[in-house]
Amino acid sequence: MGQASDTGAASMLMRHLGNFMDVTERESEAIAAALAGPVLAAGARTDLMTEGEAPRAVLLIVSGWACRYKMLEDGRRQIVAILLPGDLCDLNNGVLAQMDHSIGTLTPVRYVEISSEVLQRLAADHPKIGQGLWWQLLVNVAIQREWTVNVGRRSAVERIGCLFCELLLRLQAVGLAGEDGYPFPLTQTELAEATGLTSVHVNRTLQTMRNSGLIRLADRTLSIPDLTALQDIALFSPDYLHLNEKERRSGKGVTRLGT
Amino acid sequence: MGQASDTGAASMLMRHLGNFMDVTERESEAIAAALAGPVLAAGARTDLMTEGEAPRAVLLIVSGWACRYKMLEDGRRQIVAILLPGDLCDLNNGVLAQMDHSIGTLTPVRYVEISSEVLQRLAADHPKIGQGLWWQLLVNVAIQREWTVNVGRRSAVERIGCLFCELLLRLQAVGLAGEDGYPFPLTQTELAEATGLTSVHVNRTLQTMRNSGLIRLADRTLSIPDLTALQDIALFSPDYLHLNEKERRSGKGVTRLGT
DNA sequence: CGAACATTTGAAGCGCGTCAAAGCCGGTGG
DNA sequence: CCACCGGCTTTGACGCGCTTCAAATGTTCG
Numbered sequence: 001m002g003q004a005s006d007t008g009a010a011s012m013l014m015r016h017l018g019n020f021m022d023v024t025e026r027e028s029e030a031i032a033a034a035l036a037g038p039v040l041a042a043g044a045r046t047d048l049m050t051e052g053e054a055p056r057a058v059l060l061i062v063s064g065w066a067c068r069y070k071m072l073e074d075g076r077r078q079i080v081a082i083l084l085p086g087d088l089c090d091l092n093n094g095v096l097a098q099m100d101h102s103i104g105t106l107t108p109v110r111y112v113e114i115s116s117e118v119l120q121r122l123a124a125d126h127p128k129i130g131q132g133l134w135w136q137l138l139v140n141v142a143i144q145r146e147w148t149v150n151v152g153r154r155s156a157v158e159r160i161g162c163l164f165c166e167l168l169l170r171l172q173a174v175g176l177a178g179e180d181g182y183p184f185p186l187t188q189t190e191l192a193e194a195t196g197l198t199s200v201h202v203n204r205t206l207q208t209m210r211n212s213g214l215i216r217l218a219d220r221t222l223s224i225p226d227l228t229a230l231q232d233i234a235l236f237s238p239d240y241l242h243l244n245e246k247e248r249r250s251g252k253g254v255t256r257l258g259t
Numbered sequence: 260m261g262q263a264s265d266t267g268a269a270s271m272l273m274r275h276l277g278n279f280m281d282v283t284e285r286e287s288e289a290i291a292a293a294l295a296g297p298v299l300a301a302g303a304r305t306d307l308m309t310e311g312e313a314p315r316a317v318l319l320i321v322s323g324w325a326c327r328y329k330m331l332e333d334g335r336r337q338i339v340a341i342l343l344p345g346d347l348c349d350l351n352n353g354v355l356a357q358m359d360h361s362i363g364t365l366t367p368v369r370y371v372e373i374s375s376e377v378l379q380r381l382a383a384d385h386p387k388i389g390q391g392l393w394w395q396l397l398v399n400v401a402i403q404r405e406w407t408v409n410v411g412r413r414s415a416v417e418r419i420g421c422l423f424c425e426l427l428l429r430l431q432a433v434g435l436a437g438e439d440g441y442p443f444p445l446t447q448t449e450l451a452e453a454t455g456l457t458s459v460h461v462n463r464t465l466q467t468m469r470n471s472g473l474i475r476l477a478d479r480t481l482s483i484p485d486l487t488a489l490q491d492i493a494l495f496s497p498d499y500l501h502l503n504e505k506e507r508r509s510g511k512g513v514t515r516l517g518t
Numbered sequence: 519c520g521a522a523c524a525t526t527t528g529a530a531g532c533g534c535g536t537c538a539a540a541g542c543c544g545g546t547g548g
Numbered sequence: 549c550c551a552c553c554g555g556c557t558t559t560g561a562c563g564c565g566c567t568t569c570a571a572a573t574g575t576t577c578g
Binding site: 052068070072073074076077078080081092093095096097098100101131134135138140141142144145146147148149151152153154195196235239240242245248249 | 508
């Protein structure tokens with residue numbers, strides 16, 4: 001809950017992995033060592049990686065929002081993922097020769113680049129961290145599937161509502177959202193590009209959502225007065241985020257002992 | 260090109276990995292050993308795994324078509340991925356406690372279940388195979404991203420056209436498609452569920468595509484008389500399938516030596 | 519103060535969804 | 549061998565959600 005103060009690269013990653021595992025002293029030192037490189041900075045709306053290039057390294061977002069996007073030849077643009085602090089991009093293992101999409105910033109972003117060798121060694125030396133990285137990757141795939149459902153089967157209100165819910169939970173997971181809201185830096189055009197709508201229609205949809213009291217969105221700040229109501233309207237179910245794996249695993253262990 | 264005759268579990272996986280790497284005698288024996296388990300069978304339209312369950316094992320599709328799908332509470336269904344022979348599902352590593360989607364067959368399917376321990380050992384003992392499995396996973400994620408673009412930004416003709424092109428290349432990659440066509444077992448309703456459309460609209464769209472000579476589709480058989488034309492109409496670009504990584508890597512080596 | 523960009527509004531139209539019914543085909547049983 | 553049934557495809561009529569185009573109104577920041 002609430003804002004945490006330490007926003008360094010290592011602490012951001014650990015905060016994220018903390019949703020999956022308990023990080024020991026030894027592991028946190030190893031993570032800090034692996035992320036010892038310089039923190040880089042990029043302005044808003046710049047590419048960190050471009051489609052067609054060879055992937056340089058793994059990126060860890062430290063602060064700010066970024067996205068994966070693809071463009072069609074005729075200029076249509078689709079944002080296919082939103083990257084938040086603590087997210088690792090392109091756990092690539094040096095396997096794919098070229099990017100099939102671009103990674104661009106939405107806000108100013110601070111990030112670090114990690115070579116896949118360093119990450120592989122980290123995972124090899126600390127199996128639990130390796131599992132944590134694996135967890136992050138699998139959750140990202142699950143999110144991608146959910147986005148496919150989102151644009152494929154949901155109405156405009158539902159799409160936007162689901163996105164707002166997802167971002168709330170993901171930001172809370174790294175301590176960057178309050179109980180019922182968070183800073184929301186996207187323009188309506190970008191929101192449209194992420195939901196497969198047009199900016200005009202996003203505008204009108206937001207108005208109806210505001211008028212019905214589902215959300216408040218002004219001054220780049222979103223608040224959700226009644227999360228349950230929004231979840232119900234949007235048919236949002238948080239299972240795909242797998243945010244409770246830690247509890248579920250330990251809970252399972254307990255019931256197993258009980259039987 | 261064309262149909263290959265050996266359609267066993269191991270040979271199917273090797274055929275798929277063959278797009279990424281050259282498989283040595285030793286590696287092919289190791290794969291065969293890992294896939295020694297019984298080949299299971301399921302009828303059309305049955306679940307191999309159901310949302311909410313704990314994932315049992317990794318599935319390798321040996322023959323037939325399956326899909327990943329998610330349902331909304333009100334019954335809307337979205338197919339988020341199509342699984343073809345040679346595809347591994349849920350390279351899970353035992354990390355996630357429950358399925359966030361279901362896997363169901365579209366046709367009768369033969370498949371094998373592999374424990375993640377066996378796969379992990381296979382990858383550990385044979386690093387190149389490990390990279391191959393990694394490649395499969397990354398390509399699947401890339402496909403998922405492309406599907407998000409598909410339903411988010413493309414028209415009905417483009418969506419269906421892109422899907423047809425993707426399936427042609429993927430089937431050719433495992434020797435199950437001819438030069439310009441393949442058996443197409445999906446009903447129009449399923450095609451609609453995969454493209455985010457309704458079956459009525461799919462029907463009408465298929466008719467216009469047939470009438471303009473872009474495709475022939477009858478008797479569960481699809482043929483594409485002019486692939487380039489279809490690609491152009493649908494704005495299809497095959498990069499995201501990463502089918503030429505092998506050539507690209509070796510090609511790169513050569514140019515590197517040249518500089 | 520003005521340029522660039524984001525939000526908002528209006529009007530018109532099209533693509534796709536919805537509802538409903540009719541054909542079609544293969545399979546099954548009498 | 550035909551009658552019937554269920555599932556898939558096709559067709560029609562209609563309507564709505566979303567897009568398109570265009571312009572007005574903030575808003576931010578040199």
